[in-house]
Amino acid sequence: MARPLRIEFSGAVYHVTSRGDLRGPIALGDEDREDLLGVLGQALRESPRLN
Template identity: 60%
Template structure:
């Protein structure tokens, strides 16, 4: 059974977090982080 879809509100502000397993780093270097931000900004 899957999780129900979230309700999205036009113009709403959403809090997004990214975290690795056991609080490990998820970005290997500054370029990794910059690439992540680039993708995030395009959504």
């Protein structure tokens, strides 16, 4: 069963988490982790809500 839809509203702050299948890691190593953090950082810099 899917979880209920999240209520969203302007100006809200959300805590976002992620994990792999069976609660495993989502990064395979340091290079993977650095790439993931780079993509997340870029998304934050480009986010119209935070600028």
